[in-house]
Amino acid sequence: MTExxxxxxxxxxxxxxxxxxxxxxWSMPVQYTSILEEHRAVREAAGLFDVSHMGEFQVDGPDAALFLDKLVVNHVCKLPDGKAVYSPMCASDGGVVDDLIIYRLSPESFLVCVNAGNAEKDFGWFLKQAGRWDLNVEIEDHSDQYALLALQGPKAAEILAAAGFPEGAALKRFCHETASFAGAKLRICRTGYTGEDGFEIYVPPAMAESLAKLLLETGSPMGLKLCGLGARDSLRLEAGLPLYGHELTDAITPLEASLGWTVKFDKEDFIGKNALAEQKEQGVPRKVIHFRLEGRRIAREGTPVVDRSGQNVGQVLSGTLSPMTEGPIGSALVDAHAEIDSLAVDLRGNHIPLIVAKPPLHR
Known part of the structure; x- marks a missing residue:
């Protein structure tokens, strides 16, 4: 067994x-106290997550923006310095290789954050595509140069300012800037994955513990709690945010995942454009929906979704108990022609009506 x-x-x-x-x-903290307590802390005050397992690539060169624009479905060339953009990255058939956040550092320099489980695959994909095009671009894997802390919740900005980073706390959504901490350089970004206001802070690994202690000491009187992957997953599902391997896969396109707003067909070209344009013209065959259930039984990943006649028309992608509503919530991939108002989940032969809802599912 690999360690x-x-x-x-x-x-x-x-x-x-x-x-x-x-x-x-990775060995990752799933919880400290309880997922319920940590989840509610983020919704009502703030939570501090360690997401240092995420991957980071540095993309530099005169053609860096053009390269990334061809690689992902969203706009990159139009991105100003100091801004970030979320985007799926597709294969030629429109399936999603991964979903990324791209930070423009300067006209010829970008930091790209990728999902931890896809980091090795993504780096190979970046290099493969760079080899196809005659572009002046350099790509390096800098994942071991960063630890990454996520400070999330309605009091996140207040805590960040009180910890000595008022400029970072004043950032607008999806903006980023550098800051100094004990002689080290940080990058503070106002992004998040919880449905709440929040910040991602890229820090040299050697300084991560000092920064975590500072934020925890500063924020604890305001309700800040350490949070693990358990709360991170329930928070993102309540907010209707996709998780790669669930709402996004190499067999689910951004259009099917209700992420059509990220696909910029006005770009000259990008990988997957033809397949996605064809799917848009013909209509998506399946779509990702979000739902609530009455009672307490959770519909887990893989649970069949059936129509009024009992015919299988899809399956659950993610399912959990919402700590805020204390009821089951989830996402599912269903046939586009299915009658949304008559769907149910098949829990061992029991058909539980599925209440389709628009995220956020806790409001």
Whole structure:
């Protein structure tokens, strides 16, 4: 068995009572107290997550923007310095290779954040595509140069300012800038994955524990709690945000995932454009929906979705109990022609009516 990778804050998490689980190739904290308590802290005050397992690529050169514009479905060339953009990255058939956040550092320099489980695959994809095009671009994997902390919740900006980063706290949504901390360079970004206001902070691994302690000491009186992957997943599902491998896969296109707003058909070209244009013209055959259920039974991933006649028309992609509504919620991929108002989940022969809802599912 391959030994699991450890984040730079492993000892910090252990000291604070974290329970660890394998997540891909990593040993990650899933919770400290309870998922319910941590989830509610983010909705009502703030939570601090360690997401240092994420991958980071540096893309530089005169053609860096053009390269990324051809690689992903959203606009990159139009992105100003100091801004970030979310985008799926597709294969030629329109299936999603991964979904990314791209930060423009300067006219010829970008930082790209990729999902941890896809980092090795993505880096190979970047290099493969760079080899296809005659572009002046350099790509380097800088994942080991960063630890990544996510400060999320309605009090996140207040906590960040009180910790000595008022400029970072004043950033607008999907903007980023550098800051200094104990002689080290940080990058503060106002992005998030919880449905709440929040910040991602890229920090050198050697300084991660000092920064985590500072934020925790500053924020605890305001209700800040350490949070693990358990709360991160329930928060993102309540907010209707996709998780790669669930609402996005190499067999689910951005159009099917209700991410059509990210696909910029006005661009001259990008990988997957022809397939996505054809799917848009013909109409998507399937679509991702979100739902609530009455009662307490959770429809887990893979649970069949059936129509009024009992015919299988899809399956659940993600399912959990919403800590805010105390009821089951989830997402499902269903046939586009299915009658939305008559769907049910098949829980061991029991057909539980599915209440289609528009995220956020807790409001």
């Amino acid at each position: 699991l990778l450890q984040v730079p804050l492993q000892e910090f998490h252990t000291t604070h009572g974290a329970r660890f689980v394998p997540f891909g190739d």
